[in-house]
Amino acid sequence: MKYFVSFLIVCLPLIGVSQARLVMNDDISMVMENEVKLIIDNGNANAITVIGAGGHILLASENDGLQWKIGDHTGTYSLPLSTHSMQKIPLGVTITEAGSADGTLFISSYETSDDQNTPLPASVTSMNSSIAGGEDGGLYAIDRFWVINADSYTFKPNMTLSFGYDDNDNEMGIENTIDEPSLVAQYFNTMTDQWEGNEGIVDFTENSVSNVDVLGSAFHGIWALVGYSNPLPIELLSFTGRYVNHSVELKWSTASEVDNDYFTIERATAEFSWKEIKKIDGAGQSTTILNYQEVDYHVPNEQLYYRLKQTDYDGSFEYSEMITINQGLSxxxxxxxxxxxxxxxxxxxxxxxxxxxxxxxxxxxxxxxxxxxxxxxxxxxxxxxxxxxxxxxxxxxxxxxxxxxxxxxx
Structure with missing residues (x-):
């Protein structure tokens, strides 16, 4: 279906400055597609203002969006985003601690073409979920991505986000399996290639997930809304091992755990035939950092490989990354x-x-x-x-x- 651009821009001068504002009045619509970017060269929070019944900004892909030169300003920035069915899904960005003056926020949000959440943003490698034994978990996420990139900042701002969402069939229903009262925001960590975090407070009467805190020192730009009962996988904070006196000491830490029944330590040699070494009880539910430690005694005298298998209460599982232990080089x-x-x-x-x-x-x-x-x-x-x-x-x-x-x- 082809969507046509229909919008009204009213430029109003701000008192005492030369910058202008974009005012959207009475359900005026702005549709942006084919890599269109709207540049807002005004760092004030009211640089976009809606009056009357408000307005609609519809974005077709992750490459369509707003480049807002916010710089070192603070305040609450509200974007009147909407779906293609004209359901309003406002995005709120509250800058709580300013970034550097040279920075720009690029903001986009687009509806995916199917319930498996494709196409993925360019920097996202998967929607893998532990609930499906490491298989695709797109059915547990709302069919939309949010992109919030902090560009050209010397140091990035701290902020709190609020996501509006559409609970109608086109984004949440049909084949999706989503427990709406348990919705949380998760970000994609491009360093670990994992979906992480269980952030925010859902208001399923107002269709929003709010109170999502983002630190400038640990900024991630791709977000999704996921049913917390089926969250996308949480990467281990660490998994390490070292050779000590003919044994291997293994340590790992988790940032949080959801329905974690137990861990299984598995070991392999050069033939990569994995052997179960030991099972360790998980915490079940946890939102704090937990540390684990185990020793594999009397190991073979050769290079060894270890991985963790994490199993949920329902039997689904996922594997950690493999680590290598070189004996004699601790x-x-x-x-x-x-x-x-x-x-x-x-x-x-x-x-x-x-x-x-x-x-x-x-x-x-x-x-x-x-x-x-x-x-x-x-x-x-x-x-x-x-x-x-x-x-x-x-x-x-x-x-x-x-x-x-x-x-x-x-």
């Missing part, structure tokens, strides 16, 4: 604590070999000075870093180790 980082950390991070080394420690943010940018360590302990002050996920890199003459660090201030 992890240079013996322990890091506390993790999460809000002040001083302590690092214990496995030997006295000279090491350099570097800390990177989620975008690969080094955020702390390089530390030279000649002892078995090191410390890094993270008290001035924003909340978010970081990566500690330890480099020696013989190897490099990378660990995930979660900075979380009280």
């Amino acid at each position: 992890d240079q980082i013996l322990a890091i604590y506390p993790n999460p950390v809000g002040g001083m991070l302590s690092i214990e080394m496995s030997n006295l070999e000279h090491a350099e420690l570097k800390l990177f943010n989620n975008y690969g940018q080094q955020v702390a000075a390089t530390y030279s360590v000649n002892s078995m302990t090191g410390r890094i002050d993270v008290s001035q870093l924003p909340n978010g996920l970081y990566f500690l890199e330890c480099t020696t003459s013989s190897q490099k180790s990378i660990k995930k660090i979660l900075v979380k201030h009280q």
Whole structure:
């Protein structure tokens, strides 16, 4: 079906400045397709204003959208988005802590062509869900994606999002299996290729999911609304192992757990014939970071591979990424604590070999000075870093180790 552009732009000068506003009045519609971008060169929250019955902005794809030069402004920005059936699904963006003055928000939202949520945004690799044993979970998500990218910022703003959605058959019904009262927002983490987070508060009478907090230091641009009873998979915060005295010590952490019955540790050698080593009870339901530790005793004298199999109460399962254990070359980082950390991070080394420690943010940018360590302990002050996920890199003459660090201030 072809949709035609029909809109009214009224430019009103702001008092004391030369910038103008886009005013949409009485259900006027603006349809944007074929990679159309509307540039709003006004960082004030009222640069888009709706009056009367309001207006409709309809976007056809992730490449159609609004480039809003918000810069270092704060406030609540409301976009009168709508579906192609003219159901209003407003998007609210409240900037709670300003970013740098040179930044622009690119905002888009589009309805997918089917209940399996295709086409996917370009940076999304799958809609995999643990409820289906690692198979496609598109039927548990509303048939729409939201794209909110913070471009050209030296440092990105903190914000709180509110998503409107359409609960009619064209986006939520037909073949979908969605428990509307349990809807949450999830973001796609391009670093891990996973859907993560269970964010927000649903109001299924107003058709909105609000109170979704986004940190500038851990900014993710692709969002979906998913039934919490069937969330898209949560990536392990970490899964590591090291060889110690003819045994392998395994550690892993989860950021949250939903219906997690148990973990299974599996081991393989070069032939990749996986063997079950041990089962460990999961927490069932958890919204806090949990740490696990197990030892595989008397292992074969060769290179080993490990993975975790996580099984839900209903029998569905998914696998972690595989890790490799090279005997005789143990992890240079013996322990890091506390993790999460809000002040001083302590690092214990496995030997006295000279090491350099570097800390990177989620975008690969080094955020702390390089530390030279000649002892078995090191410390890094993270008290001035924003909340978010970081990566500690330890480099020696013989190897490099990378660990995930979660900075979380009280």
